[in-house]
Each structure stands twice: as C-alpha cells, then as structure tokens.
Amino acid sequence: MDRATACNSRHVNGRGNYVLYWMTCYRRRYFNFALERAVFWATELRKPLLILEALACDYPWASERLHTSVMEGMHDNLGTFEHSPAAYYPYVEPSPGAGRAVFSSLAKRACLVVTDDFPAFVIPRWIETVATHADVLVEKVDSNGLYPMRATDRIFLTARSFRTYLKKSTPSFPVPDPLEGIDLPHMRKPNRLSRKLPPIPPCVPRDVRPVPRLKGGVNAARKNLRKFIRSDMKSSGLSPYLHFGHISSHEIYGEVTKARRRDSEHFLDELITWRELGFNMCALERDYDKYAALPGWARKTLASHARDKRPVIYTPDQLENADTHDAVWNASQDELITTGRIRNRLRMLWGKKILEWSATPQEALDVMIHLNNKYALDGRDPNSYSGIFWVLGRYDRPWGPERPIFGLVRYMSSASTAKKLKAESRNA
C-alpha cells in the first residue's frame, strides 16, 4: 500500500487494548484510506477500534470560526458512527496542552496508532512529536487525493507537466464505507472521553466569527455537492469541506463522473490536477511556505524591482481592516472577513494588490499567509499556499512587459477584474 508510511520503528503491541485512529484531517467515515487502514489492523489483531477525532485549542489562528466548522463535523460524525462497530469519540481540547495527556494515556494502551498524513501547517510536526514519544508503531496514511502524494519524489513546477504525469499514473480509491460488514470487539468507554460535545472552550479567540451560512460537516458537504452537480458546475464551494476532510475528493470525483455532464472537465482539472499539485509541493518541498521556494525567475525579477518606489504602501493592519483606496479590493477583503472565502477571480487580484502595496514581496507573502490562514475556512491547506504563491510566480510564467514592483511577474488591475466580474454576472 503506497499510502501508508511508518513514522517510527516501534512495533505493534499485540497485547494492547485497541487500535487507535487519531483523526486529525480526514474527519469522515466515508472514502477514507486512513480509517480503512485502521479497520484493517483492528480486524487483523481482533481488537476494538477507537476513533479519536481531535481538535486542539491553541494552534496558530485557532478561532471560533474554525472550531465551529470542525465541531459541526463532529456532530455529524456522532451520527455516522452510531451503531458502527467502532468506538467514536470527538475530543475538543478544553485548555492549552490538555490534549497531550489524554492522547498519551490513550496511546499507552493502544496496539498501534494510525493517523492522517497531511503535508501542511502544524500537522507534520504533531505527527513527528507523537511518533517520537509513542511506545508503539505510528502509521500515517494519505487519503488526500486520487493519486498518492508520495508516489513520486519529483516536485512539479507547472500544472502542465503534472497533468502529463498524472495521465500516466493510476488513481486509487478507498472503499466507500470501511466499516460496512465489519465485526469488531467492543470496548469500555475510556476515562476522560465523552460522546457529548462541549461548548467551544473559553481559550479559543472569538474575534473571527463563525459563518452560519456555511455549515461544516459531512451532511452539509454532501448537500453542497448534490446542489453543485444539479446547477451550473461553476463554483462548487466545496473547498472548506475538502480542507476539513468532511468529504473526500474520491467521492466528489465519483458523483461528478456519474452525472456525466459535459461541462465537468474544467472542474475535474481543478479538483485533481491543481489540488493534487499543491499536495505534491507541500509533501516534497520542506520550504513550501517560504519565499525561498519560489522559482528562480520569479525571485530574480522581484529582487531586481525590490527597490522600486511603491506609490502606496499599506500596513498589515490597514490591509486587514480593508482600509485602502481601492473599493474592489476592500470588497474582497470584507468578503474574506465575513464569509470566510473570496470568489475565485477576486482571490488572485486580492493577492496581486497586496504584493503591489507592501514594502517588500517577503512582507506581502507574510500578510497573505496571515490573512488567509486567519479568515479563510479553507486556509492552512496546500491549495491556499498554491494560490498565495501563484501571486508571486509559482506555477506561472513570466509575462511582459516588465513593470515596476512586479518585474515579469503577472500583473492584474482592479479595473479590468471588476469589468470581467460584471460581465460574468450579466451572463449568469
């Protein structure tokens, strides 16, 4: 299986009480290779399966908004795992650090730990810490996309070459429901765990409000998928669900293909080529979120314009508060703050202007990462980093004429973006 990776060289403890699935990113029952793997181990060892869906409270950019989405997903999962052969427990960390003790006491009694292999944000560090301290085997499993992200060690620099590579590879699919028809021993409720969801802990910052119109969880995800396929196939709105793992790209691919719509090609390219291109970068490039990982031509051309006079410079605070002279840009930043998303076309303009209005490209990068991770429901994801770095030249090519600040990095203007948006809404 090219989706499972051992994270330490410890052994499976056949005398453990259960197999522990530490669910951190694929927060779902269905189409989940990691859960499938955990079920395999539990069956093999004839042990109960304990699923711990964990939510920390002190990771960077933790907010009421993100907690709400994840906990809505937990609420759905309480339903989906009810009457299943596995023991499912949501765990919402009540205060900073509390989760460590709970996790390590659970891991002590486990035969092994299976967890989600996610290549970005804090997850790789968490897995490393746990793998170092655990007394048993820790396995991470890749259920991110149709193609295993570690099947190659080549970092792809253009979508075109990645597309050609994918055409030559074979996608692999998890079973729709890994718990169907499975018989496992039952287990007693572990201490300190409960099937009830607590309120959002007081330590979670309240400054980024939830988005009631965009409910998290597998039920809302599937509802949105059905609606998307029934309608125009233009903007799916599925990226927050993909990010939290409330739905898998395998299921989306399956449903879209089943519908046999002729206009689905663009969407599938976005879902597969572009989405998995981002996972390829994060999985294989250690510095995926650092300025230094930009392509050489982009760094070179931006450097040669580093000392260009900026007609306007806004501070990170002014940008965050949507306090610029540009109405189109302010609207996109407002949209990000209130809805947790920016529409596709505006998203790129949003970044290009941050580059134009920051003292240096490095500062622009910092601001983009901060604002996107803080407010976007689908932030902190390989795809976010693709979008942000695209602004600075990643996956793009040079475009003349050479301009101030941008050099040969593609430029965008608010006026023509606004014009295109208007034309699009007229056609709709």
Next chain:
DNA sequence: ATCGGCTCGCGCAA
C-alpha cells in the same frame, strides 16, 4: 471583439 507580443520551462518530435 479579437489578435499578437511580452517571457520561461518543459515535453516531445526530429
């Protein structure tokens, strides 16, 4: 409304 040129990396044909 549509077209080419701006410029680089990659894959493929030769």
Next chain:
DNA sequence: TGCGCGAAGCCGAT
C-alpha cells in the same frame, strides 16, 4: 536542437 504551448493578464492595434 527546435517547437509549441501553457489557470486566471495587459496593452495597443485592427
């Protein structure tokens, strides 16, 4: 070695 082509553009010429 050369050629065509590429997520989201812009600008000026027709």
